[in-house]
Amino acid sequence: MSFxxxxxxxxxxxxxxxxxxRLGDRWSDDPxxxxxxxxxx
Amino acid sequence: xxCRERAGQVRDRYDEILSAGAGVVAIGTGGRRYARAFxxxxxxxxxxxLDEDGAAAEIVGTNTLPVVGxxxxxxxxxxxxAVAGGNRQRRSGRRPFQLGATLVIAPGDVLMYEDFExxxxxxxxxxxxxxxxxx
Numbered sequence: 584m585s586f587x588x589x590x591x592x593x594x595x596x597x598x599x600x601x602x603x604x605r606l607g608d609r610w611s612d613d614p615x616x617x618x619x620x621x622x623x624x
Numbered sequence: 625x626x627c628r629e630r631a632g633q634v635r636d637r638y639d640e641i642l643s644a645g646a647g648v649v650a651i652g653t654g655g656r657r658y659a660r661a662f663x664x665x666x667x668x669x670x671x672x673x674l675d676e677d678g679a680a681a682e683i684v685g686t687n688t689l690p691v692v693g694x695x696x697x698x699x700x701x702x703x704x705x706a707v708a709g710g711n712r713q714r715r716s717g718r719r720p721f722q723l724g725a726t727l728v729i730a731p732g733d734v735l736m737y738e739d740f741e742x743x744x745x746x747x748x749x750x751x752x753x754x755x756x757x758x759x
Contacts, residue, residue: 586684594680596651596673600658604669605672606680607650608749609686610729614646614736617727618634619675619686621653621720621744 627652630724630747631666637750638669644757651675651718664669678719687723687740726755 592607609615635642635649641648648670652659659672675681726748728737737756739748 585738586735588729588735590728591680591683592733594675594683596675596680597656598671598673599656599663601656604673606651607733609647609649609671610733611731612755614728614730616634616641616646616648616757617632617725617729618648618650619681619727620630620723620727621648621683621722621724621741 628662628722629667629745631662637754638708640754641757642694643654644754646757649673651680653678653681653722678722681719681722681725684725684727686725687739687742689721689723689744696724705724726753728753 589607592605592610594606595603597603602615609617628753632651634650638648642719650670652662652672652674652752654662654674655672659674662668663672668685670714723741723744724747725738725740727735727739737748737753739752
């Protein structure tokens, strides 16, 4: 593993409306494809 | 524009990913207004979150595009491909030199797959991703 997945899981990110969520909740039940996009240009 | 290309690639195979029992979440660098427009323009069916301070990308270790990399042949080719695919460059979002990555993470914080872009447009092969999800 090249990075600490648990640390990533604990990150709280916001959706486009400003609502925060713990990222790791996304994969608590099912696998998730996590896409880091370069930017929204 | 390569982010739009990437979103379209995943959007077009989203049903396959769902059928494999997985979900998709995109993490972008742009602002909230950018993200809303991006979702609307690209008909993005999956959730989009914002890494506003870059902390998540730093943890993951996404690569950074060097300035000279913007004119590298493979970068130019990726740009031409993206434009040919109907993608257009809009105003640049935050941290335009941060490159993308594709991960698959399973319950229990198990990393199943990781692929880091070496240049803009260097997207992970979605066949590989689906193989991980449904071997």
